[in-house]
Amino acid sequence: MKRILQVTLLTLVTLFLVSTAQAQIRIGLISDLSGATSDVGRPYAEGVKDCVKYINDQGGVNGQKIELLQVDYAYNVQQALAAYNRFKSQGIVALQGWGTADTEALVRQVARDRIPTFSASYSAHLTDPNIAPYNFFIAADYSTQFRAALSYLYNSWEKDRAPRLGLVYPNVPYGLAPVPAGREYARELGFEIVGEENVGLGDMDSTSQLIRLNRQQPDFVWVGGTISSTAVILKDAQRLNMGATFITNIWGSDEQLLSLAGSAVNGHLGLQSAVVYGEDVPGMEVIRDLTGGRHQMTHYIRGFASMYVMAEAIRIASEKGELNGPGIRDAARTLRDFDPMGLTPPISFFPDDHRPNMSVNIYRLSQDGMEFLATETLERRMDWLGK
Amino acid sequence: MQGKCGLFFTTYAKESQVFHTGFQKTSVALFFLILLVVPFFLNSYQVSLLNLINIAVIGAVSLNLLTGSCGQISLGHGAFIGVGAYATGVCTLNGWPFLPALLFGGSVTALVGMIFGIPSLRLKGIYLAIATLAAQLILVYIFLHWSSVTGGAIGMGLDSPVIFGFSFDTDLKMFYLTLFFAVLAVLMVKNILRTKSGRAFVAIRDFHLSAESVGINLFRYKLQAFGVSSFLAGIAGGLWAHYTMYITPEQFEIGLSIHYLAMIIIGGLGSVLGSVFGAVFLTLLPEGLGIVADHLSGFFPNISTYFLAMRDGIFGLILVLFLIFEPDGLARRWQLAKSYFKLHPFAH
Numbered sequence: 001m002k003r004i005l006q007v008t009l010l011t012l013v014t015l016f017l018v019s020t021a022q023a024q025i026r027i028g029l030i031s032d033l034s035g036a037t038s039d040v041g042r043p044y045a046e047g048v049k050d051c052v053k054y055i056n057d058q059g060g061v062n063g064q065k066i067e068l069l070q071v072d073y074a075y076n077v078q079q080a081l082a083a084y085n086r087f088k089s090q091g092i093v094a095l096q097g098w099g100t101a102d103t104e105a106l107v108r109q110v111a112r113d114r115i116p117t118f119s120a121s122y123s124a125h126l127t128d129p130n131i132a133p134y135n136f137f138i139a140a141d142y143s144t145q146f147r148a149a150l151s152y153l154y155n156s157w158e159k160d161r162a163p164r165l166g167l168v169y170p171n172v173p174y175g176l177a178p179v180p181a182g183r184e185y186a187r188e189l190g191f192e193i194v195g196e197e198n199v200g201l202g203d204m205d206s207t208s209q210l211i212r213l214n215r216q217q218p219d220f221v222w223v224g225g226t227i228s229s230t231a232v233i234l235k236d237a238q239r240l241n242m243g244a245t246f247i248t249n250i251w252g253s254d255e256q257l258l259s260l261a262g263s264a265v266n267g268h269l270g271l272q273s274a275v276v277y278g279e280d281v282p283g284m285e286v287i288r289d290l291t292g293g294r295h296q297m298t299h300y301i302r303g304f305a306s307m308y309v310m311a312e313a314i315r316i317a318s319e320k321g322e323l324n325g326p327g328i329r330d331a332a333r334t335l336r337d338f339d340p341m342g343l344t345p346p347i348s349f350f351p352d353d354h355r356p357n358m359s360v361n362i363y364r365l366s367q368d369g370m371e372f373l374a375t376e377t378l379e380r381r382m383d384w385l386g387k
Numbered sequence: 388m389q390g391k392c393g394l395f396f397t398t399y400a401k402e403s404q405v406f407h408t409g410f411q412k413t414s415v416a417l418f419f420l421i422l423l424v425v426p427f428f429l430n431s432y433q434v435s436l437l438n439l440i441n442i443a444v445i446g447a448v449s450l451n452l453l454t455g456s457c458g459q460i461s462l463g464h465g466a467f468i469g470v471g472a473y474a475t476g477v478c479t480l481n482g483w484p485f486l487p488a489l490l491f492g493g494s495v496t497a498l499v500g501m502i503f504g505i506p507s508l509r510l511k512g513i514y515l516a517i518a519t520l521a522a523q524l525i526l527v528y529i530f531l532h533w534s535s536v537t538g539g540a541i542g543m544g545l546d547s548p549v550i551f552g553f554s555f556d557t558d559l560k561m562f563y564l565t566l567f568f569a570v571l572a573v574l575m576v577k578n579i580l581r582t583k584s585g586r587a588f589v590a591i592r593d594f595h596l597s598a599e600s601v602g603i604n605l606f607r608y609k610l611q612a613f614g615v616s617s618f619l620a621g622i623a624g625g626l627w628a629h630y631t632m633y634i635t636p637e638q639f640e641i642g643l644s645i646h647y648l649a650m651i652i653i654g655g656l657g658s659v660l661g662s663v664f665g666a667v668f669l670t671l672l673p674e675g676l677g678i679v680a681d682h683l684s685g686f687f688p689n690i691s692t693y694f695l696a697m698r699d700g701i702f703g704l705i706l707v708l709f710l711i712f713e714p715d716g717l718a719r720r721w722q723l724a725k726s727y728f729k730l731h732p733f734a735h
Contacts, residue, residue: 034699071677074699077638078439079673081631085435085558101637104542108632112547112556125541173531173540173637 024067025060025314025323027052028087029096035075037099039227040251040299044120045070047303048096050290055311062318066311073098077105088113094310094328097121100174103135110134114325116313116332118306120299122250122273123177127354128386134329138306138344138356139250139273142174143181143387146222148360148376149247149271150182153220154189165191166213166244168206168233169224171198178249181387182222194218201229206236214242223248231260238264245269248365254298258367265365269373272361274302274344276370281342283308298370305343309356312338345375353385403581419570426562434558436674441565442627443666445572447650448659449619452576454648455657456585457612458592459507463519464647466526467617469639471496471624473530473537476545476634485548485629493621499526500617507609511595523641530636542635545628555629565626572619577659579615588612592657649702653709655716664717676701 029048032041052068060066069090071083080102087095095110097103097119103126110117111134118136119126124143126135140148150165157163165186169175179196186193194216197209210233213221221237221244223230230252237246246268248257253270255277275281276298287296287304309332316331317323333354337346345359358378363370396402406412426434450464461467475492479485503522510518530537537543547556548564555561579585587608590598599605628634646669654665713719 034697072680074673076642076673077631078670082432082436082439082674086432089430089432101635104635105631105633105638108544108546112632123541131544171528171531173542173635176531176540 025064025318026067026069026087026090026092027094027096027310028084028090028092029068029070030073030080030083030098030102031070032075032098033072035073037075037226039256040254040297041075041098043297043300044098044303047296047300047305048307050287050300051304051307051311054286054290055307061311061315064318064323066314068096073102075099075101077101081105081109084109088115093323093325094118094314096307096310100177107132107135114329116310116325116329118310120302120306123173124181124384125386129352129354131386132354134325136310136332136349136354136356138309138340138347139302140345140357140360141355142178142249143384144355144358144378145249145271145273145360146178146182146224147185147384148358148378149222149249149269149362150186150189150191151378152360152362152374152376153245153247154191157219162190162192163220164194164216164218166194166216166218166221167196167224168199168209168213168221169196170201170226170229172201174226174251175201175224178224181384199225199229199233201226203229203232206233207240210236210240210242214240214244218244220244221246223252226251227254227256227260231257231264234261234264234268247271253363253365253370255295255370256297258365258369263367266367268365270363270365270370272298272363272370273359274298274305275342275361276363276372277301279372283341283343286341301343305340308340308343309335309338309347312340345377353380353382355380355385405577405581422566423563426559431558434562436670438558438561438565438630440667440670441562441569442623442630443647443650443670444569444663445619445623445626446647447654447662447666448572448576449616449623450647451651451654451657451659451662452579452588452619453612453616455651455655455661456580456592457588457609459504459609459612460512460516461519461616462516462641462644462648463503463522463526464620465639465641465643465645466523467496467500467620468624468627468643469530469634469636470499470526470617471621472628472634472639473543473624474621475625476543476628477536479545479629480543485550489548489622489625492625493618496621496624497614497618500613500620501610504610504613504617507613508606520641523644527636527639530639537636540636542633543628545632545634547632548626548629561630565630568622568626572622573659573663575615575619576662580659584608584611589657649706651716653706653716655718658716658718660721661716661718664721668717672702672705 029045031045032038033045049068052066055061056065069087073079073083084106095115095117097117100121100123103119103121114134116134116136122137122139122141124141126132127141169179183193195213197213199206199209223233223246230248234246248270250271250273258265277296313328313332316334317327333349333351336348339346345357347356358380359375361375362373364373394407446468450461453459453461471492474495475488478488478491503519506518507515531539547554555564587603590603591605591608595605650665650669651662653668655661
């Protein structure tokens with residue numbers, strides 16, 4: 001009798017565990033919490049995790065809770081590969097990725113295994129479904145951001161001569177990715193490109209590069225680095241009394257830059273693809289509640305939005321009864337001007353075009369914070385897709 | 388006939404055998420039998436780790452031949468692996484079958500390695516390290532800027548290897564391919580070390596002047612070491628490229644070169660078996676630390692954050708501890724463990 005009771009209990013417990021396991025939607029999260037990009041990787045991962053918490057607190061996606069499996073891959077491709085395989089064996093239906101090297105190393109694998117991947121690497125070629133059929137992200141790609149910045153600068157240019165543009169970027173894939181597109185569009189608009197210089201991501205000095213560039217008297221300088229190199233560049237520019245307005249790309253300006261560069265940031269511009277903390281959008285209330293009113297970096301907000309958009313695709317797939325990789329991918333492609341609570345410009349994906357939008361927010365940087373100037377939206381030109 | 392106690396060699400040929408006793412042969416055969424069967428009982432994550440280990444074994448054994456056996460320090464091994472990856476990738480993208488492409492990739496890497504090995508006649512130790520570091524930087528620069536061939540910053544997408552119509556498109560299938568090449572690489576290096584060239588490499592490592600005075604052509608053998616080592620690095624790169632199916636310059640940065648150096652230091656410089664141990668150890672270390680962090684986070688929710696942040700520190704600490712307490716690496720530990728069981732309960 002006792003044995004029968006034991007077996008019954010064991011079966012019931014197993015059934016319960018299996019049923020609860022089935023009720024979960026498993027998502028993998030590859031984060032950099034301890035590697036080269038951990039300063040921005042940590043807040044981004046927190047944003048993703050908090051969004052899952054928010055969705056689960058709201059009752060999940062169509063009643064199913066999201067279970068997030070997180071691995072810190074320390075910005076190492078091999079570890080990202082191992083993490084991905086681990087997730088795959090644990091039965092994930094979608095993946096939240098992180099950087100350029102790992103996202104690109106996984107492009108073919110996620111396509112083969114049909115696992116939709118939302119990453120924070122915004123390389124333009126990832127938006128071309130012919131190259132990366134299962135890759136998505138929620139920010140305009142690096143090339144579109146660069147073009148939008150140029151468009152904004154050109155439209156606000158008032159002098160009756162061509163604006164002079166200088167480029168400063170690191171000689172690494174992330175820095176080089178948008179440069180050809182930017183160069184081409186600058187010429188198309190009527191900019192005069194007066195010089196290009198390389199400043200490495202870890203460089204502590206950029207004086208010689210800026211002196212050379214300053215001789216050409218640029219009106220604007222595009223900075224394609226990350227926070228520490230941008231801080232170095234802005235400080236050196238202040239020391240050299242450069243008259244140019246610097247405009248930094250998405251990983252080059254955040255709250256850390258304001259404290260690192262101090263007064264050197266005043267008057268310069270920064271690009272963002274999500275709002276910054278404290279702006280008056282519906283999603284900010286949710287984030288305030290989740291974080292107890294603690295100030296969050298802009299990367300956190302993008303992480304949150306990335307997961308929020310993915311959850312919407314999962315919801316649509318689930319309603320259609322296709323809660324699997326291809327189902328979520330197809331659902332994401334049906335999104336049209338989806339608004340993630342105002343946290344980013346509206347998101348649309350198409351079967352032949354994975355560019356989320358053509359919009360970039362432009363902020364004026366100052367020691368006291370980032371002041372929203374405008375959202376610059378470009379036309380969705382097909383000849384720009386993937387380039 | 389009465390059995391003998393200990394090993395007695397009556398010819399040099401017998402002494403230089405890879406396996407001396409029947410017990411050794413049986414153990415290795417049994418090990419391989421288990422290795423061939425075990426992936427069927429593992430999940431794809433565990434098999435993928437085995438794949439990474441197999442590729443790392445090829446890279447480590449090739450670097451160990453150059454650095455451990457011939458004494459030529461190389462800080463450019465990561466880039467040599469990259470040359471193999473790109474060369475193989477370009478060939479397969481142009482319609483070459485996988486095997487010829489892989490061999491071509493290895494050959495191109497051998498050539499590149501030998502070109503960068505030319506300064507080794509004049510340079511030694513830290514100077515050679517800096518020369519190979521220059522190779523690392525130059526090659527990565529070429530990967531990044533020769534866009535028409537390498538895809539530049541965007542990188543290069545590849546397909547799974549196909550050999551005679553059979554596609555190695557799962558981790559399990561890939562395991563047998565990578566294992567085949569890993570075994571081949573290990574056997575190749577083991578056999579090279581038993582030849583005249585191998586003995587010349589060791590002589591050059593131990594003291595180049597003595598080696599030269601007994602008639603060893605330093606330049607020829609140093610170049611040979613660079614050539615063979617780079618060939619195998621190219622094979623490792625070709626396999627890596629077609630395993631990950633997407634290569635970008637970031638994958639072959641200086642960090643990879645240091646990773647391979649750490650493998651042969653932890654495994655044991657100059658030891659083929661040590662290269663294997665080092666590759667296994669360093670591939671599994673981050674996974675092991677991750678698992679420990681996962682378990683700890685069950686008891687202390689926030690500890691995993693601190694633990695993960697310490698991971699690089701732990702890696703460095705392990706390296707330093709090896710250098711202090713076991714400079715001969717895991718291969719020496721393995722020898723000591725074997726001796727212990729052989730001699731027990733006697734001390735000698």
